[in-house]
Amino acid sequence: MEIKTIDTTKQFSKEDQKFESLFFAPSSNIQPINSSNNIIIIIVESFLSYANDLYFNGKAITPNLNQLKKENTYYFSHILPQTKSGESSDGQIIYLTGLLPQTNKITVVNYSDNQYISFPYLLKQHHKIQNSHMIIPTNSNFWRQNKMCATYQIDSLFSRNDYHSSNIWLNDEEVFELAATKNLTAQQPFLSIILTSSTHSPYNETVEVPEHFDFPQDYSCELKNYLTTLHYTDKQIGKYIQFLKDNNLYYNSMIIIVSDHEAHASNLNLSPNQEHIAKEIPLYIINPPLEITKSPHDTIQQIDIFPTLLDLTGIQSPWRGVGRSLLMPDFIANSPHEKERRKNAQKISDIIIRSDYFKTHQIINKSYPNQAVILSQ
Incomplete structure (x- = not known):
């Protein structure tokens, strides 16, 4: 990689410099991990914790996900969403870069030319994976997915264009079928990121003929449709998990299942209570x-997932996002420096994104002490 010196005075002000000491915080609790496991991240559209362990007339809304919690799984139900007007694309930014999206702008529209220290990039730098790919239900250029995929340094993007379907968007069955074919042929270990869409608003209908659930009378039609469609999505996740098991990909993969953002109360037509x-x-x-x-009852923020992924893959990097790893000891989490970082998470993110900080500053990768790294080829 080429080392460049660029004048950043117009983009990075003296006021910004007051926060620069909070940008980087190498982890002191990194453990060496020599395994060569695949990493699969499933980002479920508008997935609410509320739906888990929810039963009506003896039938679970998410039986397959409930079963997964009984396996080698850590489950956390109190994740606070932090997306802004960019919604799903904001969720991807948070998980893949550890940054909070811009408050009053759609980040992928206004800052798609930025360079970021992303999770796929770090996995490659630390030789944790051979390749990475993303599966999306839309056309490749929808919400600039093709552009952002390259920005995140994901090797391959597979979309509706790669699956013969009459649907405008791939439904979740089609998404996971496409993912399965790409997982099966990918050189291991790989990073696979899968985006679902069937539980996207509006909730005026269901994806398939719904099973009968005896919902309470005070449930709106939208809430009933949402839960019924989520039951369909859970079925597709279950089929995909079984595919991984049948093809010897399950036990040598760390699988992350998370939501891109909440299903908004207004879209569900919820009453105030x-x-x-x-x-x-x-x-x-x-x-x-x-x-x-970490206690499963603790409240966690979306930005905490990026540094958690770094710890779980044994990656030591100066950039750890603006969140707090679930593996971070309390004595570090409660230190003045970490409290200040968390307090200023949005401001730090704003400065880095607005100034395109990673492009215009040299970043030293601790795993390569003799190499000054800037994210430009």
Whole structure:
């Protein structure tokens, strides 16, 4: 990689420099991980924690996900969504770069030419994977997915263009079928990122002929349709998990299942006393190489997932996002420096994105002490 010196005075002000000491925080709790496991991240559209362990007339809304919690899985139900107007694309930014999206702008529209220290990039730099790919239900250029895929340094993007379907968007059955074919032929270990779409609003119908659930009378039609469609999505996740098991990909893969953002109360037509069910999203970490001692009852933020992924893959990097790893000891989490970082998470993110900080500054990768790294080829 070429080392460049660029004048950044117009983009990075003296006021910004006051926060620069908070940008980087190498982890002191990284453990060496020599395994060569695949990493699969499933980002489920508008997935609410509320739906887990929810039964009507004896039938579970998410039976397959409920079963996964009984396997080698850490489950957290109190994740606070932090996306802005960019919605699903914001979720990807948070998980893949550890940054919070811009508050008043759609980040992928205004800052798609930026360069970021992303999770796929770090996995490659640290020789954790051979290749990476993303599966999306839309056309490749929808919401600039093709552009952002390259920005995140993901090797391959597979979309509706790669699956013969009459649907405008691939439904979740088609998405996971496409993912399965690409997983099967990918050189291991790989990173696979899968985006679902069937539970996207509006909720005026269901994807397939619904099973009968005896919903309470005060449930709106939209909420009933949402839960019934989520039951369909859960079925497709179950089929995909079984595919992984049948093809010897399950036990040598760390699987992350998370939501891109909440299903908004207004889209679900919730009454005021029901709005609390749309506040939190879930996180599943399946087959992690390390024990996670964080209480499943603790409140977690979306930005905490990026540094957690770094810890779970044994990556030591100066850039760890603006969140707090679930593996971080309390004495570090409660240190003045970490409290200040968390307090200023949005400001730090704003400065880095607005100034295109990673492009215009040299970043030293601790795993390559003699190499100054800037994210430009």
